[in-house]
Amino acid sequence: MAQCKEQVWDQWHYHDCRRNAVEDGYCRQHHPRSVQARQEASNKRQKEKEAQSPAARLERAQERITELEKMLSLLYYDVQAYGFPDGSLIGQEIANSLERVKPYLGEI
DSSP states (O other), X not given: OOBOOOEEEOSSOEEEOOSBOOBTTBOTTTSHHHHHHHHHHHHHHHHHHHHTSHHHHHXXXXXXXXHXXXXXXXXXXXXXXXXXXXTOHHHHHHXXXXXXXXXXXXXX
């Protein structure tokens, strides 16, 4: 029976794989379809691991903060434009809340 035609590294030099060829002159491990399937699975695991990394989580948090800051600035403009009666309790609460977060909005 023919041997696999893949060259493998054994920490000193390359040599022919010693397994029997199963399909297209390759063993099951070195057949291009098997290699591709293993590589895709490895890439998927790596992407999942990267998605849970602190850097990726920080990036998502920064995007969310930017989104919330935009929403807050729009709310601030709406309150300024439409206002609330001075005697309104909800108007006073919103004004107080906006005054507290105004320093965090930067230049508006």
